[in-house]
Amino acid sequence: MLRKNVLLGVLLLAGPAFAEEGDPELAAALLKCPGAAPFVEADRLRAGERKNTRSDAVPSVPALRQQLLDMAQVDQEARQGEWTRAMVENLQAVDAANLPRIKQIVATHGGLPSAAQVGSDAVSAAWVLVQHADADVALQRQVLASIEPMVQRGEISAHDFALLTDRVLVNSGELQRYGSQLLAVDGRWQAKPMEAPEQVDQRRAAIGQMPLADYICVATQMFPVPPAATPPQD
Template identity: 40%
Template sequence: MTASDPLRPDLARELIVRAAQSAARRAKRVRNHLDAVQLGQDRHADHADTKIMRRILAEHDWPGYRLIGPDAARAAWSLALHADGDADFQRAATTLLERAVQDGDARIQHWAHLYDRTLANSGRPQEFGTQQVLIATGVELCPVRAPDSLDQRRASVGLSPIAAALETVRRRLTQDHQPGDSSTVVLAQVA
């Protein structure tokens, strides 16, 4: 084992697989490619992912680079980010992720996204402008606190200006859109 090897490669593998499966489910959900039974299975899988993440946080605090490596740390962040059905879990994960960032064991951008997600999910204005809603006509930024200073706050956590980030998302959505896809409203993230 080298200094860059994660302490828990088994946990790293599990999180990477779970995050990939979660992303595939979300892609189908966004495109309305799921029937009622599949939607129920999808919600159950999301609940199971959150339950696993709760266990990991209880045992290890935030699973950062040292424990699981950068790819799995991104996977853990993605699972926490999309655990919208459990606001208490997301708030706890945000706190632990912030501590990991302060210890140099996680990315500050991941914390900014998760922090914004918890704010948006609770109906409060976000700080960094990372969350948006997909609507029939495109994307709409969720409410932001003090929009005039948004780009300064984004820069403070290493995020690009909001106009560039929104344009990137719009391009990605245009590329991902397939003929026959239905429009739906989904909380999304802006890099």
């Protein structure tokens, strides 16, 4: 369920996600965007390594784990289907309903809960909920400031770190760094304004991410451009 969320970030989803194996939609997109394939495979392998590292561990807070997974599933289901006004209004309502609880969780844990507490998949679920907490950029900024150790431990991917970095910058009215946040313009995806755009591929390469043109190519194949310039909800 987290695949769509990640690509518009590797892509656009999922943070961890668009690295799911056996996804025919993604496979079809990569046929048209072959430059993205090695990066997608590398992300998939890293996600598998993170999962296997904790595969035998029993989360210390199983109730919280299940709650995060359930909330993220509702989040992702709200983002399926055509970009109609009703769909956008529903996902905004879902985000608003999830916000108080994820805010409480972050306050209790001083950031995202750890993999030891909830498992790697629920860490990803918590990240997704924060990524979509656009009504509370202070919350997003708080989490961003606290997750570097989790990136170092492999609990948060560099991709997700870049996604949240750009999200916080865009939501603060600043220029993004990695070009992950896209906007529909004249029927095509393009990156929202970014700092030193001529250097964006260097910044992306430094964290192991595909060139921006490949990122946009895959996004174009997998995510139909919404009407009326509705921004993608990665």
